[in-house]
Amino acid sequence: MNKERLIFVTNDDSFRAKGFAAAIEVAREFGRVVAVAPESVQSGKSQAITIYDPLFIESRHQSEGVEVYSLSGTPVDCAKFAFDHLFRGQRVDLVISGINHGSNAGTNVLYSGTMGAAIEGSFYGCPSVGLSLTDHDAEADFEAAKHYAREIISSIMENPASENLCLNVNVPNIPLSEIKGVRVCRQCRGIWLDEFAPMECEDQKQGYMISGAFSNHEPEAEDTDEWALANGYVSVVPVQIDMTHYKQMEYLERVLG
Amino acid sequence: MNKERLIFVTNDDSFRAKGFAAAIEVAREFGRVVAVAPESVQSGKSQAITIYDPLFIESRHQSEGVEVYSLSGTPVDCAKFAFDHLFRGQRVDLVISGINHGSNAGTNVLYSGTMGAAIEGSFYGCPSVGLSLTDHDAEADFEAAKHYAREIISSIMENPASENLCLNVNVPNIPLSEIKGVRVCRQCRGIWLDEFAPMECEDQKQGYMISGAFSNHEPEAEDTDEWALANGYVSVVPVQIDMTHYKQMEYLERVLG
Secondary structure, X not given: OOOOOEEEEEOOOOOOOHHHHHXXXXXXXXXXXXXXXXXXXXXXXXXXXXXXXXXXXXXEEEEOOEEEEEEOXXXXXXXXXXXXXXXXXXXOOEEEXXXXXXXXXXXXXXXXXXXXXXXXXXXXXXXXXXXXEXXXXXXXXXXXXXXXXXXXXXXXXXOOOOOOOEEEXXXXXXXXXHOOEEEEOEOOOEEEEEEEEEEEOHHHOEEEEEXXXXXXXXXXXXOXXXXXXXXXXXXXXXXXXXOEOHHHHHHHHHHHO | OOOOOEXXXXXXXXXXXXXXXXXXXXXXXXXXXXXXXXXXXXXXXXXXXXXOOOEOEEEEXXXXXXXXXXXXXXXXXXXXXXXXXXXXXXXXXXXXXXEEEOOOOOOHHHHOHHHHHHHHHHHOOOOEEEEEEOXXXXXXXXXXXXXXXXXXXXXXXXXXXXXXXXXXXXXXXXXXXXXXXXXXXXXXXXXXXXXXXXXXXXXXXXXEEEEEEEEEOOOOOOOEHHHHHHOOEEEEEEEOOOOEOHHHHHHHHHHHO
């Protein structure tokens, strides 16, 4: 254990989540931990930031090498507050976001608060790992996820990437002994098909609750994260922050020129 | 004007914003308009969705070929509600998100609710255009932005792309006569450097308000959206929804293999 390292931990399920404790446990094996997680559940918050309201921070736990805070904002607020206010230029060696209760594979990466914070972390020039377990249960078993988190983090710390690294790691909800290993994947194509269920709310006002299911547009493709998870592997997708669709530039030059 | 076309309009500054009216005005020239915008300002909401609260919809305006609603959610909620509940499989020909009061160039694309909704719209297989003017003022002048919106939308409707198209269009805040034209660009690299200003809140509680400035990591590069805007051009960046960092896959195969 290298006590000199500084590891930042956050998540989107709030500082009370079992998966957050699991992430801190893994992080502690790699260095000193400062963790800032949302005060309330922030699932589906993507890269959202809080612009018009003040943020409140509260110390939740302090022990040897571990400081835990809650912040009244989004996962990305937590990352920004940590880097730009708490750390102020201190070197951070690793960001861990999670361990999320639920999958962030496929297009979930775009909606996920866990991945929003991981992406934000990678802006600051340190490797950043978003970790998710495909089980929404509050009492989910994180043993396999912790095992692979350790393995993957050890590998990227020992063999650093030459440029900003942000990983979207998803672990299937099966016993550790049944997991077949790690697969480097691409993001699966698909779309969430949503339903809006009518519900009667206060004052007989008509509200709508969203629910949905992911429709996989390429279930046969063996190089996607969804395929890896469905077939007993841990999926690892490297995530970029350049959203430019370079292949469409030529078409646009032609039609707009 | 082709009355058969169905155009969906949304934004992140709420249904009351001047830029939203400007977007509807442009959209109406291309077909029948159904507009669903957030009830309250949703700047910085990225691709966030509302999972745990019901959504409420309200009709705000109906006239020949134009229906306007407000929804108590995020920009992406508006898009999902429109496509999956209001339209239910009807063919939509175009999505316009904006016109945003403020720039969405560079890494803003990741935080922007305007672009979150535009990205969501492109999932549904129709061309999608996020429009922004680099002026935060509520009374900003949208004449130049409307002019270029018409021009760009005409071009992509007449010459459709062969696959999903999502554009991040930004218009500099200068008179129409001074704009030099349209440039197809890539997303500029940079980072928001944030400050958290302490403020005393209710019950003498210490709060922090975020503010920040975009730090351009490549101010000399002439192919970026930030350069285009700083030099009097309208920037057009094609946006992709596959976040996979393909170039890092080989490195990961090596270190995780």
